Amino acid sequence: MKKIGIMGGTFNPPHIGHLIMANEVFHTLELDEIRFMPNAIPPHKEHSITATSTQRLKMTEFAIKQNEHFKIEPIEINEGGVSYSFDTISKLVESEPDVQFYFIIGGDMIDSLHTWYRIEELVKIVQFVGVGRPGTLGKTTLPMMYVDAPLIDLSSTFLRNRLSNGQTVTYLLPESVETYIRKEGLYGTK
Known part of the structure; x- marks a missing residue:
């Protein structure tokens, strides 16, 4: 059975913290691949998304292009609307019954996992994999496999x-992502 990690998020923008987290899970669990799955409209985020889907x-494609084991999963972007993990994972499990999916989340999402839409059903169809994040507890009573990874105190908001303040992001974003951001004038860049 193929083992595939799913790493969802807004990726607004994707940064080295996302890549390190995915890489650590990939190697620790000996996965076949990791799919980065940008969501259309996240139900758990309150800020407005400042880049289009x-x-x-x-940006996510640029961020992962150096790793042959990292792929894009565009299902939520293609479907549009609010992206509920239960609906998406159900579709993936149904369309790929020969795959064991591992849903990778950071400490902030672990802390709020109990509030997710249809979470009691979701944990029955996918294995959650939690990775710590500075400033979060990273604890839940729901079924969770944990993977240790270097803790990087970095967020897309930061x-x-x-x-937007014209400060450096060198080494915090893949160079190709920063180039794209500046070319598109995203986040107040000119």
């Missing part, structure tokens, strides 16, 4: 703020 998908 197409731009976030493109990067958007730095970009």
Whole structure:
């Protein structure tokens, strides 16, 4: 049976923290691949998305292109609307019955996992994999496999703020992502 990690998120923008987390899970669990799955409209985020879904998908493609085991899963972007993990994972499990999916989440999502839509059903169809994140508890009573990874105190919000203030993001974003952001004038860049 093929083992595939799913890493969902807004990726607004994708950064080295996402890549390190995915890489650690990939190697620790000996997965066949990791699919990065940008969501259309996240139900758990309160901030407004400042890049379009197409731009976030493109940035994610740029971020992962150096790793042959990292792929794009565009299902939520293609479907549009609010992206509920239960609906998406159900579709993936149905369309790929020969795959064991591992849903990778960070400490902030672990802390709020109990609030997710249809979570009691979701944990029965996918194996959750939690990775710690600075400033979060990273604890849940729901079924969770944990993977240790270097803790990087970095967020997309922090990067958007730095970009809008004209500060450096060197080494925090893949160079191709920063180039795309500046070319598109995202996050207040010119």
